[in-house]
Amino acid sequence: MTQKKILWAIFYLVLMLLPVLMGEWAAHAAELERRPWLDEWASGLGMIGFALVLLSFFLLGRFKPLSGLLGSDLLMQTHQLFARTAVLLLLLHPFFYTLWYTPPGPVAASTDQALRIGSGSWGLVTGLLALGCLLVLVASAILRQRSDAPYERWRLMHSALALAVLGFGLHHTLVSGRYAQFTAVAATWWALAGLALLSWLWVYLVHPLWQGAHPYRIEKLERCADRIWLLEVAPRSPGSAQFRAGQLAWLKLGQRWPHRDNPFSISNAPDAGGRVQFLIKEAGDMTRGLARQAVGNVAYLDGPHGRFEIPTDATAVVMHAGGIGVAPFVSLLAAAVARQDRRPLRLIYADKNHEQMVNVVALSGAGALADFALLPMVEQPDADWTGLTGRLDAHGLATVLEHPAVAPLTDTACHLVCGPEPMMDAVETALVARGVSTARVVSEHFKYDFSGRSPLARRMRRAWWSLSAASLLGLLLALAWR
Incomplete structure (x- = not known):
C-alpha cells in the first residue's frame, strides 16, 4: 500500500x-x-x-x-x-x-x-x-x-x-x-x-x-465500430477545465438534469482548446440514444475526475484493454505521442469479435511512437482474422505474455488494466501469480463489489x-x- x-x-x-x-x-x-x-x-x-x-x-x-x-x-x-x-x-x-x-x-x-x-x-x-x-x-x-x-x-x-x-x-x-x-x-x-x-x-x-453557463457543443459524432461511437465535444466559451490523459468525465446530452449524467473515460490527449473525445458503447438508456444526437447539439460535462495514468518512473508499459475499456488507453497513447515518449509501450486489446474493435492506431496516432506494438485478440475470429485468438483470461494472458513483443517486458513493465470485471480480475490474478508486484499493476474499475478474487481486490477488502x-x-x- x-x-x-x-x-x-x-x-x-x-x-x-x-x-x-x-x-x-x-x-x-x-x-x-x-x-x-x-x-x-x-x-x-x-x-x-x-x-x-x-x-x-x-x-x-x-x-x-x-x-x-x-x-x-x-x-x-x-x-x-x-x-x-x-x-x-x-x-x-x-x-x-x-x-x-x-x-x-x-x-x-x-x-x-x-x-x-x-x-x-x-x-x-x-x-x-x-x-x-x-x-x-x-x-x-x-x-x-x-x-x-x-x-x-x-x-x-x-x-x-x-x-x-x-x-x-x-x-x-x-x-x-x-x-x-x-x-x-x-x-x-x-x-x-x-x-x-x-x-x-x-x-x-x-x-x-x-x-448551464458553460455548455459544450457536439462537434463530431460518428460510428467507429459495431455499437461504438466516437463523440467529440468542444466548449462554447473559454475557460473549460483542462484534463490529464486517462481521466474521466460525467456527460449529459441535451439537458441538465443531474441524475441523467453518465461517466465515460476521455479518449483524446489534453487539448489546449478544451476539445474532449469519448468512445461510447451502446449499452444503457443514454448510450442507445446516441444515434438520435446531431452535430451542434448541446452537451454538459462534469470533470475531469480520476487518476488513471502511466507512472512517471515506469521503464516500460503493457496495457491490457477489454472491450470499451480501451478508451482511456487511446487517451494515454495520444498523450504519449504528443510528448514523444520513447519508452516501450504495448497494448493488448481483446474483444468478442473484430467488428466491435476501434482503430486504436488511427485514433491515437500511436504509429508515430518510437517503440509501440498493438496485439489484438478476439474470441470469435472470422476467416480473415490474423491476430491472436481467445479470451483475455488466465490462459489467454499467458499466451500473450509469451509473445515476442511482450515477453521481454512482462516482468519489469508497469501493467495498466481496464475492461469488464471478469477480465480485469483474471488479468490481475495472473500477473501477480507470475511475480509482477502489485505496485506495478494499475487498474481502472467500473464496478466495485465482492466478486473480485484478484490479489488487488482481496487487498482492498482486507x-x-x-x-x-x-x-x-x-x-x-x-x-x-x-
Whole structure:
C-alpha cells in the first residue's frame, strides 16, 4: 500500500471516530455519570455508523482535487464498502441497549433519560425511518449491479433516499443521542451533516447550474465500430477545465438534469482548446440514444475526475484493454505521442469479435511512437482474422505474455488494466501469480463489489475489514479511557 493510501486510511479512520472522541471528551470534562457498558457500546456503534453515512456523501461529491489525488477508483470503493459497515453498525446498535434486558414494567426515569427515546419523542421514529431508507438504498445499489434496471431512475431514487437518510438520521442523532446534549458534539454532527448536504447540493444543484453557463457543443459524432461511437465535444466559451490523459468525465446530452449524467473515460490527449473525445458503447438508456444526437447539439460535462495514468518512473508499459475499456488507453497513447515518449509501450486489446474493435492506431496516432506494438485478440475470429485468438483470461494472458513483443517486458513493465470485471480480475490474478508486484499493476474499475478474487481486490477488502475493526477498537479504547 502506498504512503498516500496509508495516510488516506488514517484520515478516514479519524473521521469515523470523531463524534465518539468528541463525545467522550465532553462527557469526561462534564464528569457525566457513566451508563452501563452495553449502553455506551451501543451508542458508540450508532455514532460510528452515522458518521460513515455522512462521509459517504463527501466521497461522491466529485471534488476534483480529491479524485485527482486519490483516483475515482479508491473513492468509489471506499464509498461502497463502508456503506456496508454503516448498515451493519446501525442495525446492531439498538440491540445492545440494556433497556431490552430490563424486567417488564414502567421504564425508570434514569433509563428514559439515558436513552432519550421516551414515549413523547420523535427520535425513535426518525431513527427507524433513517434505517429503513438506508437499507433500501444499499440493497437497491447492490441489486442494480446484477440487473438491467434503468440507471437514471435508480440514480434519482438513490439521491432522494440519501437525502432522507441524512435528514432523518440527523434528527434522530440530535434528539436521541445522549452526547448530542453537549455543544461540541452537536456542533460536530452539524458540521459533518452540513458538509454532506453541501456535497449533495454541489452534485445535484450547484454544478448543474454552473454547467448551464458553460455548455459544450457536439462537434463530431460518428460510428467507429459495431455499437461504438466516437463523440467529440468542444466548449462554447473559454475557460473549460483542462484534463490529464486517462481521466474521466460525467456527460449529459441535451439537458441538465443531474441524475441523467453518465461517466465515460476521455479518449483524446489534453487539448489546449478544451476539445474532449469519448468512445461510447451502446449499452444503457443514454448510450442507445446516441444515434438520435446531431452535430451542434448541446452537451454538459462534469470533470475531469480520476487518476488513471502511466507512472512517471515506469521503464516500460503493457496495457491490457477489454472491450470499451480501451478508451482511456487511446487517451494515454495520444498523450504519449504528443510528448514523444520513447519508452516501450504495448497494448493488448481483446474483444468478442473484430467488428466491435476501434482503430486504436488511427485514433491515437500511436504509429508515430518510437517503440509501440498493438496485439489484438478476439474470441470469435472470422476467416480473415490474423491476430491472436481467445479470451483475455488466465490462459489467454499467458499466451500473450509469451509473445515476442511482450515477453521481454512482462516482468519489469508497469501493467495498466481496464475492461469488464471478469477480465480485469483474471488479468490481475495472473500477473501477480507470475511475480509482477502489485505496485506495478494499475487498474481502472467500473464496478466495485465482492466478486473480485484478484490479489488487488482481496487487498482492498482486507483494508476495509481492518479499518472497520480499527474503528471498533478505537471505540473500546475511548470507552476505557473515561
